[in-house]
Amino acid sequence: MDGEIGTFFMIWASIFTLAIYCYYVAETAPEGLVRLVMFLPVIFLFTVLPFKLNSVHLGCPTFFFISWLANSKLLLLAFGTGPLSSGPPSLSLIPFVLFTCFPLNIQRNKVPKGERQIRDPLHFANCAIGVAILLYLGQNRDRLHRKVFLLCSTMYIYSGLDLMLSVVTLIGEILLSVELESPFNNPLKSTSLKDFWGRRWNRVASENLRTVVFWPIYNYSTSRKVGHKWALVNALIATFFMSAFIHELLMYYLGRTWPTFRITMFFIFHGVCLVVEAAVTSKFTGKWTRSMSKSVVTGPLIFGFVIGTAMWLLVQDMADHKVEGRVVEEWIAFGAFLKDLGTFLVRKLLAL
Secondary structure, eight states, X not given: OHHHHHHHHHHHHHXXXXXXXXXXXXXXSOTTHHHHHHHHHHHHHHHHGXXXXXXXXXXXXXXXXXXXXXXXXXHHHHTTOSTTTSSSXXXXXXXXXXXXXXXXXXXXXXXXXXXXXXXXXXXXXXXXHHHHHHHHHHHTGGGSOHHHHXXXXXXXXXXXXXXXXXXXXXXXXXXXXXXXXXXXXXXXXXXXHHHIXXXXXXXXXXXXXXXXXXXXXXXXXXXXXXOHHHHHHHHHHHHHHHHHHHHHHHXXXXXXXXXXXXXXXXXXXXXXXXXXXXXHHHXXXXXXXXXXXXXXXXXXXXXXXXXXXXXXXXXXXXXXTTHHHHHHHHHHHHHHHHHHHHHHHHHHHHHO
């Protein structure tokens, strides 16, 4: 564990150094091919650095933050677009590094304080308690029914991801003194699959996919005069396919084995469901769709549908790679590391 943590800090020191280099490149190099060529070595390093980590809890966030989001932001910045280009006025060095390296989005629309989860202590407490309970169940996974175990694994992913991203966002707000978007927006209150994937689930990733994939494909399709509806279908399927590709890479990172493509099936299935949902709602606009959007059961039904399909395809793949065993082992190792660290510090204090 000590060696893995040391490697983690070394990698992130390299990441911050490379982000500083990118800041000065963006300040001096013209937009276009020249800037892209100067970014390419960084993009390559951002892609391979997470493979130096074996820990699920250290490697997965690094892959998500750097190999996916940071690389996407740099590709967009190379051509003068994206969040690093259109972010806060006069983006200075430290904000540039933070926005490059972490999943942070400026809050564009005013949100009531009571609805901002990252400022709600109860939200953090619920996530932490949920993670602790699910970890306890994970330690006793041999006694659980297979479907119960898959459900626990799915909820652990959601609770852990929500907790991690909320902590990162809160720290970002404190350092930048600016209001940032909450990473999740009450998925249980979703009024449709479109609302779930577009506005409520992992909003930084959704915004990234919209910028990098959805709008370019949609604009290209409309320029080819295929019509609004088919342009929308093309853009949606392409977006979910890209999300599938990225998650397959993440699974390859976790298991270092050839993909089963169940994750691809999960995302393509939801892309098709989103297209079908759009077609159905366009046919039944009016009182029925308004009543469904206001129904208290709609959100839990949609959330349950996503969780159920994730158990069937996405989490099943992770279970086959024994990821859950590594998760539990890492928490045990981390507890032992903290215990040893505490013992060392107490001895040093007593020796004074």
